[in-house]
Amino acid sequence: MDSIATYFRFAERRTDLGTEIRAGLTTFMVMAYIIFVNPSILSNAGIDPAAAAAATALVAGIMTIAMGVFANYPIALAAGLGLNAIVAFTLVLGLGLTPAGAMGVIVIEGIVITVLVLVGFREAIMNAVPLALKRAIGVGIGLFILTIGFVNGGIVVQGDGTPITIAFPNSPGAFVFLIGLLLTIALYVLKVRAALIISILATTLIAFLAGVTSIPANLVLTPSFSTLGAFDVTEVFAKVGLITAVLTIFAIMLSDFFDTMGTVTGIAAEAGLAREDGSVPGVGRVLLVDSVAAVAGGAAGISSNTSYIESAAGVAEGGRTGFASVVTGVLFLLAIVLAPVAGMIPPQATAPALVLVGYLMFTLVRDIPVTDTDEGIPALLTMLLMPLTYDITVGIGAGFISWVLIKVVRRRWDVVHPLMWVVTAAFVVFFLRDWIDAII
Numbered sequence: 185m186d187s188i189a190t191y192f193r194f195a196e197r198r199t200d201l202g203t204e205i206r207a208g209l210t211t212f213m214v215m216a217y218i219i220f221v222n223p224s225i226l227s228n229a230g231i232d233p234a235a236a237a238a239a240t241a242l243v244a245g246i247m248t249i250a251m252g253v254f255a256n257y258p259i260a261l262a263a264g265l266g267l268n269a270i271v272a273f274t275l276v277l278g279l280g281l282t283p284a285g286a287m288g289v290i291v292i293e294g295i296v297i298t299v300l301v302l303v304g305f306r307e308a309i310m311n312a313v314p315l316a317l318k319r320a321i322g323v324g325i326g327l328f329i330l331t332i333g334f335v336n337g338g339i340v341v342q343g344d345g346t347p348i349t350i351a352f353p354n355s356p357g358a359f360v361f362l363i364g365l366l367l368t369i370a371l372y373v374l375k376v377r378a379a380l381i382i383s384i385l386a387t388t389l390i391a392f393l394a395g396v397t398s399i400p401a402n403l404v405l406t407p408s409f410s411t412l413g414a415f416d417v418t419e420v421f422a423k424v425g426l427i428t429a430v431l432t433i434f435a436i437m438l439s440d441f442f443d444t445m446g447t448v449t450g451i452a453a454e455a456g457l458a459r460e461d462g463s464v465p466g467v468g469r470v471l472l473v474d475s476v477a478a479v480a481g482g483a484a485g486i487s488s489n490t491s492y493i494e495s496a497a498g499v500a501e502g503g504r505t506g507f508a509s510v511v512t513g514v515l516f517l518l519a520i521v522l523a524p525v526a527g528m529i530p531p532q533a534t535a536p537a538l539v540l541v542g543y544l545m546f547t548l549v550r551d552i553p554v555t556d557t558d559e560g561i562p563a564l565l566t567m568l569l570m571p572l573t574y575d576i577t578v579g580i581g582a583g584f585i586s587w588v589l590i591k592v593v594r595r596r597w598d599v600v601h602p603l604m605w606v607v608t609a610a611f612v613v614f615f616l617r618d619w620i621d622a623i624i
Contacts, residue, residue, distance in 0.1 A: 193505060199504040203504075208507070211509075214381075224531050229283050230276070238409055247480060248516060249514065250477075258451070263481055265329055270576050279420070287414060289432065290481060291415050312604055320583055336532065337365070388529045391533055396532060413485070448474075558594070
């Protein structure tokens, strides 16, 4: 035990073994929902839920342990919400890629981020993007996830004469969703630990009683890892062309960038590990593990893995070192045995969790100066076009272009970072790609 305390610097960070174990358990409890929610989203892309659940738990376990041992921070990782939605709705349903092709995009994106971390360029790109746009991207992804939750719950449907409308619950599935949503909100506002996983399991039980789901006749209790290695890094270029492929990869990379940096900074500050200027000691190691996790998630066929803001729950319990992450990671590995039941959990049971997570991401809007037209208009376009078009890339591109355009109109081009000019020009090409292809 002394060697563990020495390696993880318990004394320096004023913690002990019992506190770190409790913190790791708490983080796992508030994150365990991803084992069921990630397969639910990826099933829209035709990926087997049971296999996705097993791989989700496996990669989360391995990468969270790596974060603890290598970076010594109480930060857990798992498949990123928003990033998995990109895989299902933008890459597969939008661009027409196969699941393997979509995962190949994630692998490429993860490799690029890893290289940028190793050469110290990741933070330079982060600094080039205005803070309001960074927050708007997070809000937009949250609204996108929330929309997916209502669609999966059967409440938001295609309208008669309108693109979408609200459907009055007229099926057992829709009523199950509403009951689950009320339960999820109640548990969360009462600050019940593991509120999301409890609501998913309770709503699944209600779904069984209502006949919305059932035990498959051919249920196999042995975890399947058929998604491992199911990726193709060449398909995206052959399918959509070089320009669209590069810009799509870049847009996903931006989403991954901002999510991770915000999470790491926030967790370090809450744990009292950040410096006075807000910088994070040893952030390079944290970012490296996070970047490798993106590659690992794509290679495992379950989308990019990223640092989770839910790690704050463990920090609130006193977690201050990477040993808390080791505990969380081990629990994820043990949870692999639950993977075979993922296929029995209906989308109406995981949809309420998506709505709540969407709300939590939406709260970033409080820090966006929406009354400042220079920042507010680009932020609005970023936030709303993601859920309205079911495409995160479109929202990011519209935000970048409008932000730079407003600066040009107001003759404030001196505040535009050189990288913003490059990225904005690339997004203009992205939106004009059909015209360009026709001309070429």
